[in-house]
Amino acid sequence: MEFTTQNINIKLEKFLDFLYPNILTTDGRIKTLTSLYLSNLLDSEMQQLQNYEYFLKTYGDIKPNPEQTQ
Numbered sequence: 001m002e003f004t005t006q007n008i009n010i011k012l013e014k015f016l017d018f019l020y021p022n023i024l025t026t027d028g029r030i031k032t033l034t035s036l037y038l039s040n041l042l043d044s045e046m047q048q049l050q051n052y053e054y055f056l057k058t059y060g061d062i063k064p065n066p067e068q069t070q
Contacts, residue, residue: 001055004048011041 015037022030 001048001051004044004051008041008044008048011037011044015041 018037019034022034025031
């Protein structure tokens with residue numbers, strides 16, 4: 001899960017680096033690339049949600065160690 005989180009952060013940075021200088025463009029190629037970047041980022045977010053769901057279904061019944069909660 002940590003890898004996926006780091007991957008999402010990298011993809012978000014790359015998306016924003018691309019988006020900021022091109023935000024006002026009317027070029028269709030730039031709009032297509034923006035859509036692809038965003039789709040890729042959202043796919044990673046969905047994968048992370050699936051990872052969380054799997055983790056909670058598999059390990060959700062584990063009780064926290066009382067020594068660690070203090």
